[in-house]
Amino acid sequence: MDFGFSQEDETFRAEVRDWLAAHAGAGTDRRTWERTLGKAGWIGLGWPEQGYGNRAATLTQQVAWAEEYARSGAPPRSGHIGENLLAPTLLVHGTDEQKARFLPPVAAGEELWCQGYSEPGAGSDLAGVRTAAVREGPHYRITGQKIWTSLAHEAEWCFVLARTDPGSRRHHGLSFLLVPMDQPGRVEVRPIRQMTGTSEFNEVFFDGAHARAEHVVGAEGRGWQVAMSLLGFERGVSTLAQQIGFAEELAKVVATAAETGGLDDPVLRERLVRQWAELRTMRWNALRTLGGSGDPGAPSVAKLLWATWHQRLGELAVGVRGATAAAGPTAWSPAAPYELDAAQHLFLFSRADTIYGGSDQVQRTIIAERVLGLPREPKGAV
Structure with a gap:
């Protein structure tokens, strides 16, 4: 496979680089920045041109945008979950009405989303979801708890995997619901303070929260199929x-x-050389996957590769500093005592890389059972 970009792609890349240099100023509020991106047409690149507010772009141009954005120093994206997880899921599984209602606000940077999957008793094992949704006329009434919910404190909406068949087990009887977060007394968000001192993740409690019946994606009882489809999009461009x-x-x-x-x-x-070589290999593997390798285990392989790689980088980041890495500020980051500099933050945050987004154990099980055809691990085995 040719891993290069065409001249048209490079022209597009130059346009992206110039725009970001002119607009991605330091200190930009993240919510305002999302609207700025949306107004300029940079959200939803490559979506089908059906009036959703997106800009046409080939797959390689989407890659160029993502790479230049990462290099630009622009603010972290608050709209990632809506743009890169919910939107492609709706494009495949949503009704025309759902697409028309939810995609334009995502493309405009006006509505932010969070993901309601993991629970205290169902983190890596999503089939153990216990959050319940009961149909009551035109609504579902949702009761339960989600955890490790990224950016829930900023989001207007949450896509929630809930059990709509009370007698069901495992991946049967689940539904994928679109739930508004602004429901005082029915939806409560509690930030989780991490080792790094930040709180990107949250607990979310649903106490009779409402979701409209027409906001079930993929039909009632087909939530598992929709949820798995979404996880495939998570490892895209x-x-x-x-x-x-x-x-x-x-x-x-x-x-x-x-x-x-x-x-x-x-x-x-x-x-250090090994880290560099493995990073190059991950890039080629990602490009191969985007090019349509057809390998059902590719998303799991990619997750295993980057998670363990990034953890080793965190260890190297503090290791090259020696004993000073365990102390306070350094010349690298003039932070106040007991605050983390960049290397310390990298080390601590990367501890979670092999857990969130699907733990290493789960990814290996997926590869073993669904790709290699090995016998399923007995439930309850140690």
Whole structure:
């Protein structure tokens, strides 16, 4: 496969780079920034041109946009979940009415979304979902708890995997519901303070929250199929942008190793070279997957690769600093005492990489059972 870009793609890339340089100023409010992106047509690149407010773009141009955005230093995206998870799911499974209602506000940066999948007793094992949704005339009444819900404190909407058949088990009897978050007394969001001191994740409690019956995606009882389809979209073009961020983090680690004399250590040099080579391999693998490899295990393989790679990078980031990495501020980041600098934050946050978005154990099980055809692991086995 040719991993290059055409001249048309490079012209598009230059347009993206110029626009970002002119508009992505420091200190931009994230919500305002989403609207700015939407107004300029940068949200929903490549969606079918059916009046949803998007801009036409080929797959390689979508890759160019994602890579240039990652390089630009623009604010972190608040609309990622709506644009890259919900929208492609609606395009495949949603009704025309659902697409017309929800896609334009996503493309305009006006409505933000969060994902209601994991629960205290059903994190990596989504088939164990216990949040219940009972049909009451034109609405469903939802009761239960979700956890590790990214950006729930900012979102107007949440797509919720809930059990609509009270007698069902495992992946049967689940439905995919679109739920408004602005329901005082019925929806409560509690931020979770992490080791890094930040609170991107939240607990969400539903106490009789309402979802309209016409906002079930893919029909009642077919939530498992819709949810699995969405997880496939999670590892799309955005993974290439993620790798640009990884490359910048790796460059900082290499620079620190040069400053501290760590590059004189042949073992450390070998580890850094291995990190670089593996990152290049991940890029080629991601491009191959986007090109339509047809491999059903590709999303799981990609998750396993980047999660373990990023954890090792976090270990290297503090390792090249030596004992000072366990102390307070350094010349790299003049933070106040007990606040984390970039290397410390990378190390601590990357501890979760092999858990969120589907744990390593679950990804290996998917590969073993669905790709290699190995016998299913007995339930309850240690």
